Amino acid sequence: MKNNHYDIVIIGGGAGGMSAAIGASKGHAKKVLLLERGKELGGILLQCIHNGFGLHHFKEELSGPGYAEKLYDDLKQTNTIIKLESVVTHITKDKHITFTNPEGLQVVSADHIILTSGSRERTRHQIDLPGQRLTGIMTAGQAQLYLNIEGYMVGKKVFILGSGDIGLIMARRMTLEGATVLGVAELMPYSNGLNRNIVQCLEDYDIPLYLSHTITNVLGTERLEKIELKQVDENLEPIDGTEKYFEVDTLLLSVGLMPETNLIKKLGIQINPRTRSAFVDNKFETNIKGVYVCGNALHIHDLVDYVSEEGELAGEFASKNITNLPLMSSINIVAGQHVNYTVPSKLSLYEGDDLKQFNIKFRIRKPIEKAIVYFKQGDHLVRKLNKTFLIPSEMESINIPYKLLKVDSTEPLTVSVEEVKQ
Amino acid sequence: MIESREMICILCPRGCRIKVTKAEDGTIKVENNYCPRGITYGETEVTNPVRMITSTVFITSSTHKLLPVVTNSPIPKGLIFDIMAEINKVHVKAPINRGDVVIKNVLNTGSDIVASKSIQN
Numbered sequence: 001m002k003n004n005h006y007d008i009v010i011i012g013g014g015a016g017g018m019s020a021a022i023g024a025s026k027g028h029a030k031k032v033l034l035l036e037r038g039k040e041l042g043g044i045l046l047q048c049i050h051n052g053f054g055l056h057h058f059k060e061e062l063s064g065p066g067y068a069e070k071l072y073d074d075l076k077q078t079n080t081i082i083k084l085e086s087v088v089t090h091i092t093k094d095k096h097i098t099f100t101n102p103e104g105l106q107v108v109s110a111d112h113i114i115l116t117s118g119s120r121e122r123t124r125h126q127i128d129l130p131g132q133r134l135t136g137i138m139t140a141g142q143a144q145l146y147l148n149i150e151g152y153m154v155g156k157k158v159f160i161l162g163s164g165d166i167g168l169i170m171a172r173r174m175t176l177e178g179a180t181v182l183g184v185a186e187l188m189p190y191s192n193g194l195n196r197n198i199v200q201c202l203e204d205y206d207i208p209l210y211l212s213h214t215i216t217n218v219l220g221t222e223r224l225e226k227i228e229l230k231q232v233d234e235n236l237e238p239i240d241g242t243e244k245y246f247e248v249d250t251l252l253l254s255v256g257l258m259p260e261t262n263l264i265k266k267l268g269i270q271i272n273p274r275t276r277s278a279f280v281d282n283k284f285e286t287n288i289k290g291v292y293v294c295g296n297a298l299h300i301h302d303l304v305d306y307v308s309e310e311g312e313l314a315g316e317f318a319s320k321n322i323t324n325l326p327l328m329s330s331i332n333i334v335a336g337q338h339v340n341y342t343v344p345s346k347l348s349l350y351e352g353d354d355l356k357q358f359n360i361k362f363r364i365r366k367p368i369e370k371a372i373v374y375f376k377q378g379d380h381l382v383r384k385l386n387k388t389f390l391i392p393s394e395m396e397s398i399n400i401p402y403k404l405l406k407v408d409s410t411e412p413l414t415v416s417v418e419e420v421k422q
Numbered sequence: 423m424i425e426s427r428e429m430i431c432i433l434c435p436r437g438c439r440i441k442v443t444k445a446e447d448g449t450i451k452v453e454n455n456y457c458p459r460g461i462t463y464g465e466t467e468v469t470n471p472v473r474m475i476t477s478t479v480f481i482t483s484s485t486h487k488l489l490p491v492v493t494n495s496p497i498p499k500g501l502i503f504d505i506m507a508e509i510n511k512v513h514v515k516a517p518i519n520r521g522d523v524v525i526k527n528v529l530n531t532g533s534d535i536v537a538s539k540s541i542q543n
Contacts (some may be wrong), residue, residue, distance in 0.1 A: 039485075049490035049538065050476045055434050063476055065490050065539035069520055151487050152483055176477060176506050195430045195437035200473065204499065389439065 006031045006081075008318050009097050009110040011088050011263065014043020015024045016116030016295025018071040019311030020318075025078035026295065027319025032079070033085040033168055034101055041075070042068030043118055044141070045304065047148045050169050052196075056305035067304060091267050093288060095097045112290045112318035115264060115278075116311060119257040119296035121166070127255050129161070131218030140166040140254040144173070153177055155250025159227055160184040161215050163191040163198075165302065165393075167254020172201035181205070182246045185213040185229055190367050192393045194254075194302060214238060215251070224249055257300045264293060274341035281330075281346040282358045284314040285323050292318055299343050299361070302395055306361070325350035329407045331377070333360065336416030340392065349407055357401045362415055367391045370420040372421045375400060378411035390417065429467060431460045440464050472496035476538065477509045479524060484516035484541050491524050492538040497531045504529055517542045 009027035010017045013036025024032045040046065045053070048064030055061055066221065075082075086101035095110045121139040129137075136155055146152045158179050160167045163186040173182045184202060191198055191213045202209055210229065216238050217228035231242035259277035270287040272279040278286045278293040285292050293313055294310040301307050317323065330348040333342050342362045360375070368390045375382040375398075380402045390396065405413070425444040430437050441453040442464040452464035466472055474496050478488040495506060505528055512524055518537050525535040 009516070039503065049478060051474050051492055051538075061434075063490055063492055063538035066492075066520060148490070149486075149488065151478070176475075176502070195439075196432040196434075199430050200432045204473070284447055394437075 003209045004106070004108045006033045006108060006109075008032045008108045008112045008114060008315070009095075009108060010034045010114045010116060010315070011091075011097070012036065012043065012116040012118055012295070012297065013038070013041040013070060013082070013084075014116065014118050014295065015045060015067070016118070016297065017041075017114070018068075018075050019308040020116055020292075020294065020315035021078060021080040022071070022074050022115045023312035023315025024319040025080070026312075026316045028321070029082070029112075030079070032319075033081045033083065033110075034075075035088055036082070036084050036096075037087045039084055041082065041084070047141070047145050048169075049148045050173070053304050056158040056303065057308045058110060059270045068111070069182040071308070078342075088263060091263055093267065095290060095404065102154070106309060110290075112292065114284075114292045114294065114311075114314050114318060115297055116293075116295040117260040117263065117312075118296045119120065119259050120300055122253070122258060124253055124255045127161075127253070129253070130216060132220070134218060134220045134224040134263040135222055136220075136224035136249050137218060137251045138253070140164070140170045141250050143170055143250075147173060147177065153179065155179060157182065157247070157248045158250045158252060159229075159246050159248045160209050160213075160252045160254055162186065162253055162255035163193050163209065164254035164256060165193040165197050167252060168193045168201040170252055170254070171207050172205060175205045178378070179250075181207050182248055183208045183229075185210045185215060187232060189210070190391065194393060195391075216243075218251060221332055224251055227251060257296065259297050259299060264297070267291070269293070272341065272345045272412055274335055275343065279345045280343070281348040282344045282351075283317045283323050284310065284344070285348070289323065290318070295401040299341065303394065306395070322350055322353055323348070325352050327351075331405070331407075331409070332412040334412045334414045335362065336374075336414040337366070338364050338366065338368065338371075338417040338419065339415050342415050347405075347413065355402070357399045359397060359399050360415060361395055361397045363392055363395055364390050364417055368417060368419050370422060372397070372418045372420060374414075374416050374418065376414050376416070377406050377409050380409070380411070382406075382413065387417075425468075426469065429464070431455060431463045433459045442468050444468055464528050466496075471499040473499050473502060475502060475505055476494075477506060477511070479509060479512045479514055481518070481541060482513060482515050484543055486516075486541050489514055489518060489524075489541055490538045491535050493528070493533045494536045495533045497528070497533050501529060501531065505531070505535075509535060 045064035045068040053067040090098040219226040230238035270279040294314040295307040481489040
């Protein structure tokens with residue numbers, strides 16, 4: 001075998017990529033390469049210094065860097081070849097990977113490629129934030145990098161647009177470091193962050209949360225000086241006459257994350273319009289044989305523990321060559337009533353694939369207090385579950401035994417949620 | 423008087439909506455918790471609320487500028503800003519291992535500030 005050929009090449013050395021390499025060590029793969037663009041493995045975990053990671057995966061509560069370190073400790077037990085400061089620029093369908101690093105431009109080939117390139121924050125351009133281009137307006141994650149990695153405070157009087165978890169975490173973090181956070185505005189009538197973060201990041205510090213509000217103007221000369229906040233109606237349109245003004249020098253945006261799909265799209269991988277990332281089956285395989293996508297590059301997770309779980313599975317499937325077994329059945333999964341998306345988008349059942357159950361993750365479109373979740377293939381009820389307090393910001397993860405499926409049916413599996421009125 | 427509060431347990435991302443009832447004789451009852459940690463949380467939240475603190479301290483002799491730190495046990499909520507002031511006084515030197523004590527028994531709380539990451543150089 002050529003020197004620059006690998007069984008598996010993993011692109012992205014965050015939680016997903018490290019876990020994929022650990023998963024790969026459980027199979028037959030002998031040569032696994034992990035490419036990471038940063039100077040250190042861990043990805044976004046490295047700047048998430050707050051606590052709360054790892055309760056599922058490591059059964060202990062860790063900071064982001066602590067979680068990354070424990071994964072790295074596990075990774076060191078494997079034979080994975082790690083290349084840092086390596087930026088992948090191109091992948092071909094026959095699985096040649098071009099990357100640059102301090103050694104120069106390199107091309108390697110692989111039997112399997114696992115893409116775990118994480119996600120990107122939405123910026124002001126993606127939400128059409130009105131007003132001038134002033135200093136002091138940035139994403140919450142950018143402020144987090146400056147503060148937690150570089151040691152710079154980006155401002156003293158702060159407002160936050162969007163109630164995503166990073167925004168809530170940064171509201172607390174900047175307060176602890178001496179800034180005044182005047183408020184958090186959320187366009188929707190409900191918060192987009194985890195409930196626990198509303199309590200421990202906002203309520204603990206008396207930071208007001210303005211639901212059904214948005215920022216309609218940013219004012220200043222060079223640096224941000226003032227923002228205009230308006231309430232929105234049921235169509236999310238700002239209501240004139242509800243203006244409030246806040247004198248702030250910093251506006252942080254926490255308006256959502258999007259899977260990083262540059263390489264995925266360049267490669268021509270089929271996209272699921274709901275997740276805006278790859279259409280994958282329950283083996284995390286895309287429509288290109290031997291190319292897998294998992295972690296935040298696939299869909300946005302609220303817990304890193306689930307990213308690790310997906311990464312380990314994808315690594316193990318690739319390493320065991322599962323998808324080269326004879327295909328028995330293929331069933332599409334459809335997001336039905338009140339369901340925003342599902343992952344995977346398809347079930348592929350292989351002969352000799354000895355898994356007992358499959359996992360479906362989904363998010364709903366609106367908060368529902370009391371719900372029944374249905375998994376159906378046509379008229380055949382596969383599984384039915386009662387759930388309470390479903391909210392869009394919390395991902396549901398459900399395991400279903402294979403034996404409940406009608407495997408010879410061509411009917412798609414529909415996941416739908418029925419609201420039970422109290 | 424019987425006092426009853428609904429609150430969200432913040433100990434894990436599950437965020438259970440628990441109900442804490444304080445009876446006249448001072449006994450506290452916690453309901454709707456998924457795991458036993460919810461009982462402890464509900465009880466302390468109505469008597470002496472505590473929180474974990476995470477922050478950073480400057481590190482020298484390293485390619486990193488900052489070392490992330492965490493309290494190794496929860497501290498009284500009312501002391502958060504005083505403890506932050508203590509954390510911000512500290513500089514450490516690499517190498518340092520995760521779990522190494524940066525401040526022992528901070529403000530006599532019985533809690534240590536420890537490194538939440540190892541930095542070798």
